[in-house]
Amino acid sequence: MNSKRVVITGLGALSALGNDVKSNWENAKKGKSGAGAISYFDAEKFKTRFACQISDFDATLRLDRNDIKRSDLYTQYALYTAAEALEDAGLDVSNLDSPFDAGVIWGTSQGGMGTFEKEMKEFISNDLTPRFNPFFIPKYLVNMASGVISMKFGFMGINYTSVTACASSNSAIMDAFNYIRWGKAKVMITGGSDAPITEAAMGGFNALKALSTRNENPEVASRPFDAERDGFVMGEGAAALILEEYEHAKKRGAKIYGEVIGAAMTADAYHLTATHPEGAGAMHSMKFALEEAGLTIQDVDYLNAHATSTPTGDLSEIKAISKLLDGNYDKLHISATKSMTGHLLGAAGAIEAIFCVKAINEGIVPPTINTENLDPAIPEGIQIVTQHALEKKVTVALSNTFGFGGHNASVVFKEFV
Template sequence: MNSRRVVITGLGALSGLGNDVNSNWENAKNGKSAAAAISYFDASKFKTHFAAELKGFEPSSRLDRNDIKRSDLYTQYALYTASEAMEDAGLQVSELDSPFDAGVIWGSSQGGMLTFENEVKGYLENDSTPRFNPFFIPKFLGNMASGMISIKFGMMGVNFSPVSACATSNSALMEAFNYIRWGKAKVILTGGSDAPITEASIGGFGALKALSNRNEDPQSASRPFDIQRDGFVMGEGAAALILEEYEHAKKRGAKIYAEVVGAAMTSDAYHMTATHPEGLGASKCMELALKEAGLTIQDVDYLNAHATSTPLGDVSETKAISKLINGADNKLHISATKSMTGHLLGAAGAIEAIFSIKAINEGVIPPTINTEELDPNIPSDIEIVYKESLEKKVKVALSNTFGFGGHNASVVFKEFI
C-alpha cells in the first residue's frame, strides 16, 4: 500500500446557496433553501415549475470574455469554482517543479446539455440552410470542462472526466486521491459541475417521476426522509477541490483543510434508475471506503447522505447505513444538504465533500430541512440532524453519492493532524 498522504488545500463552490464557499457554507449552516420558481424558461408546461437556480452569478468576475463565449454553462461553472479553489490554495502551476506534476480530474453528469438543446432547436427551426455554431461540439462535450481547466491554469498532467451519473464527482475525487497516492501527480484539481436546469432536463426527469411537484411551496419541496417526500429538486452549480500530496503541500507552506483517507466505488447491478431496496451495493461501498481508511462506521462522526428526497432512495441508503451499524453503539449523525442546495447531479458529491470538510473544520453539522414526519421505514438507529445545525466535534466525515445505473461512490475525510 502506498504511504503517500493526500490532503485538501483549496476549495471552490457555486450553487443556489451562494457563489463562493463561504456563502454556501453559511447558508447551509443556517438551513436556507435555494429552491424557487424557474426563471430560465417558461416551466408552466411541465409538472415541476421550480428548481434551485444560481442567483446573481456573474461569470465575468472570474472568466474572460473568450472563455465565456466558447463555453457551455457547465464549463463556466467549472472554471469559476476552479479559479476560487486555486486562489484559495495559493497555488501557481508555474511555481511547481514541472507542469506535468499537476492534473485535472473533473466530472459532469450531463455535460453541455443547454448547448445541445439550443443548437438542435436552431437546426429544426431553420427552414433554409442548417447552421451550427462552430463551438457546438467542443461546448457540449462532457470532458471539455476538464480540458478548459487544464488550459486555463497550465496543468499538463493527468486530465480526464469520469462519468457515473450523480456519483460522478465522488468518482472524480477517488481517482484524484488514487493518482496522487500512486505517485502519478502531486496536485490534482478535481470536482464536478452541471447546468441541468433546462427544458430537456426538467422534462426528462419529470417524465421519470423523479422530481418533486410541490409547486405551491418550492422551498419545502426537498424533504429527505419525510413520509411525504415526492422527489428531488433540481439544482445546478459546481464545486472544486485541490488535492495535494502532503509532503508537497507542507514544503510550500499550504494551509490544509482535511485529509482524504479512503474511497470506494461499487455497483448495485440491480436497476437502471432505482437503488437496491436493501442498499447492498451502498453498504459495501461505505464498508470498503472505511476499511481503506482503517476505520469502521463507529469512528464516523458525520455522514453527508446522498438522500435526494425520493421515496425509494432515502430508505435504501439508511438501510445500508444501519447494516453497517449492526446494532453497535455509534456516534454517527447524518444530514442531507440536498434539502437546501437541491440535487446538483454530477456536482453533488463535490459540494457535499466541501460541506463535510467544513463540518470537520468548524465542528458544525449542517441540518436536514423540511423533514416534518419521519418515514417509518427509516431504521430506528439512524440519527438525523433536523432543521438546525448541530455543534459537534467532527474528526471523521463520510460522504455518499449514488447514481442512475447503480453507481455507488463514498469518500472518507479526516481531520488533519
C-alpha cells in the same frame, strides 16, 4: 508501493446557496432553501416548475470573454469554482517543479446539455440556412470542462472526466486521491459541475417521475427521509477541491483543510434508475472506503447522505447505513444537504465534500431541512440532524453519492493532524 498522504488545500463552490464557499457554508448552516420558480425558460407546461437556480452569477468576475463565448454553462461553472479553489490554495503552475505534476479529474452527469438543446432547436427552426455554431461540439462534450480547466491554468498532467451519473464527482475525487497517493501526481484539481435546469432535463426527469411536484411551495419540496417526500429538486452548480500530496503542500507552506483517507465504488447491478432496495451496493461502497481508511463506521462522526428526497432511494441508503451500524447509533449523525442545494447531479458529491470538510473544520453538522415527520420505516435510534445545525466535534466524515446505472461512490475525510 508506499502510499502518500493526500491533503485538501483549496476549495471552490457555486450553488443556489451562494457563489463562493463562504456563502454556501453560511447558508447551509442556517438551513436556507435554494429552491424557487424556474426563470431560465417558461416552465408553465411542465409538471415541475421550480428548481434550485444560481442567483446573480457573473462569469466575468473570474472568466474572460473567450472563456465564456466558447464554453457551455457547465464548463463556466467548472472554471469559476476551479479558479476560486486555486486562489484559496495559493497555487498556480509556478508552484510546481513541472506542469506535468498537476492534473484535472472532473465529474459531470450531463455535460453541455444546454448547448445541445439550444443548437438543435436553432437548427430545426432555421428554414433558410440550417447550420450549427462552430463551437457546438466542443461546448457540449462531457470531457470539455476538465480540458478547459487544464488549458486555463496550465496543468499538463493527468486529465479526464468521470461520468457516473450522480456519483460522478465522488468518483472523480476518488481517482484524484488515488493518483496522488500512488505517486502519479502531486496536485489535482477535482470536483464536478452540471447545468441541468433545461427543458430537456426537467422534462426527462418529470417523465421518470423523479422530481417533486410541490409547485405551490418549492422551498419545502426537498425533504429527505420525510414520510411525505415526493421526489428530488433539481439543482445546478459546481464545486472544486485542490488535492495535494502532503509533502508538496508542506514544502510550500499551504494551509490544509483536511485529509482524504479512503474512497471506494461499487455497482448495484440491479436497475437502470432505482437503487438496490436493500442498499447492497451502497453498504459495500461505504464499507470498502472505510476499510481502506483503516476505520469502521463506528469511527465516523458525520455522514453526508446521498438522500435526494425520493421515496425508495432514501430508505435504501438508510438500510445500508443501519446494517453497517448494527444497532450502534450513538456516535454517527447524518444529514442530507440536498434539502437546501437541490440535487446538483454530477456536482453533488463535490459540494457535499466541501460541506464534510467544513463540518470537520468548524465542528458543525449542517441540517436536513423540511424533514418534519421521519419515515416510520427508518430504524429507531438513527440520528438524522433535522431543521437546525448541530454543534459537534467532527474528526471523520463520510460522503455518499449514488447514480443512475447503479453507481455508488463513497469518500472518507479526516481532520488533519
